[in-house]
Amino acid sequence: MHVRTITTGVAAVLAVTFPLLGGQAAAAPSADADRTLAARVVTYDASGAAEFKSAVDRGAAIWNESVDAVELRPVAAGQRANIRVLADNGWPRALPTTLGNGTVYIGRQAVDQGYNTVRISSHELGHILGLPDRKPGPCSSLMSGSSAGTACTNPYPNAAEKAEVEADFGGGLARLVPNVPRDVVIVD
16 A cells, blocks of 8 residues: 655654643654555546456556555445546546546547557546646656557656646645646546
């Protein structure tokens, strides 16, 4: 599981504040004993992704390998997912609502034209994680999307894209997706 560390400064403030609230005083942890905070879990439902389910699972795994502040997990049976993933015959697109929530469409039109299914999945999940399109762009930029061409199969976010997701999810509370229009379909 991916985790983020809370600095010892925050722990020290809590250690000083806690006795003021009537609790027992404790020494602040050393720099070697940082406490951890779990990543925000965002669930996805790929049951409607048809032949692209494995590409969606791989796209989610790539994000999990790439960032610590958020973890994408398949939704448990009977639960409602944060992200719904569907296959259709159109162009790939995402409809983000709030940060970490929305609908992704893995469109067969782009696949028929030769675009990589895992890159499409990872790119569209990137929209739900708060990233806008960055077109035109090089293959090294996941969010360059189709502008990198059909020869581009890179499904990994670059350092700037990773940092943006880390910053957006590192704040703790869900908020509207920055730089991405809400309730508007982002057609790639």
